[in-house]
Amino acid sequence: MVSIKDIAKQAGVSISTVSYALNGNPKVTPETSSRILAIAKELNYIPNAAARQLKKQESRIIGAFLTDFTGAFYGDLLQGMKEVLNRKGYDLIVCSGLQSHRLLPERMIDGAIILDSTFSDMELLDFADRGHRLVVLDRELNHPAVNEVLLDNKAGANLAMDYLISMGHKKLYIVMGPSDSFDARQRMIAVRQTLDRHPEVNAVLLEGDFNQGSGEAAARTIIDQYDGPVGAFCLNDEMAIGLHNYAVSQGYRIGEQISVIGFDNIELTRYLQPRLSTIQYSKHRWGAMASEQLLRLIQGEDVDHERIYVTLVEGDSVKRV
Structure with a gap:
């Protein structure tokens, strides 16, 4: 591999x-700089990112760690993260799996x-004890280097349940999550x-x-x-869509025989007939807030935990009985 020593020689x-x-x-004068850059290009010089990072003690890269990439949930969330980070001169990498955990201790x-x-x-x-700055979206952790940006799950589930009950339903099925x-x-x-x-x-x-699949089951x-x-009440929209589609395929009428409400308001729900009742929140805002809070932590600022609030979207998939 070509080094700056080779270029200097x-x-x-x-x-x-x-x-x-x-x-x-x-x-460096413009003439000397142009000549050095031309030689670097001729030699196919590639900067050593690890060495540069060690010198500057920063990579300008943020990692988003996800359990997996399945489903229609992550797009807006990641876009919200990326837009904030890019405006501040950072890049975003998306990681999954146990091997990716080493990016933190190796300070990549x-x-x-x-x-x-x-x-x-x-x-x-x-x-966090070693000085890494973290924002968690999926748990509560008490540490000065960790900030929580959590979805108001309880409020959303209460809205969904109260809505079904207010529409007269006395028999409910709850399709749980992992x-x-x-x-x-x-x-x-x-x-x-x-x-x-x-x-x-x-x-x-x-x-x-x-x-x-679990909605179909x-x-x-x-x-x-x-x-x-x-x-x-399906605890997310993916399961509600599976339930909806299978029931319709068996001749059941959604909103009349089976009322269904989901959670997340993903884009696919817009194409269901009747329109799915669900719990909505801004996934884009959730991701943006996570990035904003993390950058404040990195800059040494004090930050308070944040909560992403939810609202009920009423659709014809739930009707009064």
Whole structure:
């Protein structure tokens, strides 16, 4: 691999002069700088990012860690992160999997936004103790180097449940999310709190995994047990879409025989007929806020935890019984 020492030798100048030229330092005359840059191009010189990072103690790169890349959820979230970071001169890399965790201890990134259940709380607290700056979207952690930007899951689940009950539904199916999902656990806390307030409601809990397949499985169970109009709260829209599509394929009328409400207001719900009732929030704002908070942490500013608020979107997939 070509080094700045090789360029210096061919140009007949010192290594420091080459370094100045490559970094655009005005200490080098335009003529000398042009000659050095031409030699660097001729030799196919590639800057050593790791060495530059070690010298400057920064990479200007932020890592977003996700459990996986499936589903229609992540696009707006990541775009919100990217826009804020790019405006501040940072780049964003998106990571998944256990091997990517080493980017933090190896200091290949300046900070991290975590939406990844493969990180344990203890692992993240250990990184924070070593001085890494983190923003978490999927857990609560008490550490001065960690900021929480959390979705108001409980409020959203309460809105969904109260809406179904206010429309007269006394029999409900709850399609849950994966057990390792913070959002799913928070939503289920609110579901159980609502059911405690409404003992007249008969609720059946069904396993789910935040994908359309588990929504289809839930629909099969509902149809097998069907004896009159029911309501179904799917803890995310992917499952609601799966439930909706399977029930319709079996001749059931959504909004009349089976009322369905989801959570997330993903773009795919716009194409369902009838339109899906759901819980909405700005995923773009969530991502942007995460980046803003992380950059404040990196700059040594004091930051308060933030919460992303939710609203109910009423659609014809839920009707009064």
